[in-house]
Amino acid sequence: MKTLALIALLLSLSTFANLHQAPPSLNLGRDALGVFVDFKTAHSVLSYDISKRKLTASTKIKFIQESNGKPIFDLVETPTKIMINGKEVSSQTTSLDGVSTVRYLDRTLQAGAHELVIENEITSNLSWSSDYVRSAFWMSDLSDRQYLEQYLPTNLEFDQYENNFEIKILNSEVEHVLYTNGEVTELERNHWQVKYPATFTASSLFYHLSKKGLKDELKKVYKSIDGREIPVTVYSNQSVTRFMNKALSVLAELEKDYGPWPHPQLIIYGAGSGGMEYCGATITSFSALGHELIHSYFARGIMPAHGNSGWVDEAIASWRDSGYKSYSTFSLSKTDMASHSTYKRTTDRRAYTKGMKFIGHLNLKFSKQESFKVFLKNFFSERKFRPFKTHEFQKAIENYYNVSLDDEFNKYIYGKNGIDKEDTTPVENIYHVQLTSKQLRDLL
Numbered sequence: 230m231k232t233l234a235l236i237a238l239l240l241s242l243s244t245f246a247n248l249h250q251a252p253p254s255l256n257l258g259r260d261a262l263g264v265f266v267d268f269k270t271a272h273s274v275l276s277y278d279i280s281k282r283k284l285t286a287s288t289k290i291k292f293i294q295e296s297n298g299k300p301i302f303d304l305v306e307t308p309t310k311i312m313i314n315g316k317e318v319s320s321q322t323t324s325l326d327g328v329s330t331v332r333y334l335d336r337t338l339q340a341g342a343h344e345l346v347i348e349n350e351i352t353s354n355l356s357w358s359s360d361y362v363r364s365a366f367w368m369s370d371l372s373d374r375q376y377l378e379q380y381l382p383t384n385l386e387f388d389q390y391e392n393n394f395e396i397k398i399l400n401s402e403v404e405h406v407l408y409t410n411g412e413v414t415e416l417e418r419n420h421w422q423v424k425y426p427a428t429f430t431a432s433s434l435f436y437h438l439s440k441k442g443l444k445d446e447l448k449k450v451y452k453s454i455d456g457r458e459i460p461v462t463v464y465s466n467q468s469v470t471r472f473m474n475k476a477l478s479v480l481a482e483l484e485k486d487y488g489p490w491p492h493p494q495l496i497i498y499g500a501g502s503g504g505m506e507y508c509g510a511t512i513t514s515f516s517a518l519g520h521e522l523i524h525s526y527f528a529r530g531i532m533p534a535h536g537n538s539g540w541v542d543e544a545i546a547s548w549r550d551s552g553y554k555s556y557s558t559f560s561l562s563k564t565d566m567a568s569h570s571t572y573k574r575t576t577d578r579r580a581y582t583k584g585m586k587f588i589g590h591l592n593l594k595f596s597k598q599e600s601f602k603v604f605l606k607n608f609f610s611e612r613k614f615r616p617f618k619t620h621e622f623q624k625a626i627e628n629y630y631n632v633s634l635d636d637e638f639n640k641y642i643y644g645k646n647g648i649d650k651e652d653t654t655p656v657e658n659i660y661h662v663q664l665t666s667k668q669l670r671d672l673l
């Protein structure tokens with residue numbers, strides 16, 4: 230009873246205790262239960278050994294478990310060593326309702342606070358040269374298990390926790406440069422400490438390490454409408470000025486529509502192809518820049534709690550791409566883009582087209598009052614940095630306009646009246662082109 234009271238106290242004190250957004254526990258067979266947990270902090274030491282061409286990570290995680298069971302987290306690569314509360318333990322992977330996979334500790338733990346240490350080797354998106362290394366934590370929301378779990382142990386997207394990195398490059402005389410969306414302290418040459426905000430989820434973190442001088446770099450300060458000075462960094466093999474000028478004009482546009490830029494900085498890697506959003510950072514082509522920047526409000530400002538709410542931000546970003554058009558019901562399609570398994574972790578691609586038109590339809594529906602952008606601004610400021618689910622998005626619109634949208638959501642989003650057949654396979658979005666592993670490595 231005492232422990233439970235303590236946990237209740239700890240949970241009530243915590244701003245980012247998101248277990249209410251976690252999926253249901255998993256039956257692991259033989260009476261074993263897999264339980265989702267609440268990460269409080271993670272601290273990783275990343276060591277790049279140039280001579281051995283090896284990147285190792287050691288991560289200490291403090292987490293709270295609300296009920297007895299085997300704690301669930303994720304890491305795609307098999308850990309080399311795991312300790313729980315000072316004792317060595319093994320891990321297993323299991324299917325998440327056939328739509329994804331997670332890792333869990335092969336030991337039943339009591340409810341309470343625990344300390345987990347995981348060691349693993351990182352091999353994705355790394356390129357070794359004789360005297361330097363290029364490394365990035367590229368992510369994607371279109372393929373499964375493509376967030377931080379590709380590189381480091383993390384929780385699923387519903388959870389938010391403070392992450393700290395210590396990064397060391399061993400056996401290299403070459404100066405490296407680190408682009409990342411945390412608070413960076415350079416301890417000495419090729420040795421950094423980075424602190425990421427407690428609002429971050431598995432999909433928030435931008436991380437790119439390279440040899441200094443390999444790409445052009447331009448830094449400017451953007452004066453936010455709230456008075457803050459926002460450092461903007463652009464680096465690219467292409468024209469950094471072109472990216473910078475466009476970024477500054479999009480920032481002004483977005484602040485006018487949705488309020489102050491929600492992050493302490495903006496980092497833009499102007500890559501030749503690809504596009505992915507992070508909190509106040511993006512890797513993007515020039516044409517996708519506006520699309521990726523609005524994602525710092527919708528996707529990495531208001532954040533999806535799981536795959537079923539991922540359509541919202543792509544629909545909104547694509548609605549901006551379309552020039553904020555209105556659509557009548559004749560343009561809409563019946564879909565079930567938010568009715569996948571609650572365990573699904575990826576975004577339904579119909580969001581870019583059918584989801585976009587649905588948002589454009591809401592714009593038409595409420596156009597007598599005002600642009601739907603006004604609601605979106607309000608939803609953004611109320612819901613910022615608190616992962617949400619589709620039903621909460623619906624409820625927020627209903628409350629704002631004092632209407633019921635059950636018919637619209639049931640028909641066009643939840644698939645309760647059946648779904649319209651796809652004419653063709655869903656088209657790939659021009660802004661989020663799926664890249665091969667070679668293309669991803671080439672972007673290092």
Ligand SMILES: [Zn+2]
Binds near residue numbers: 520524546660661
């Ligand atoms: Zn997008």
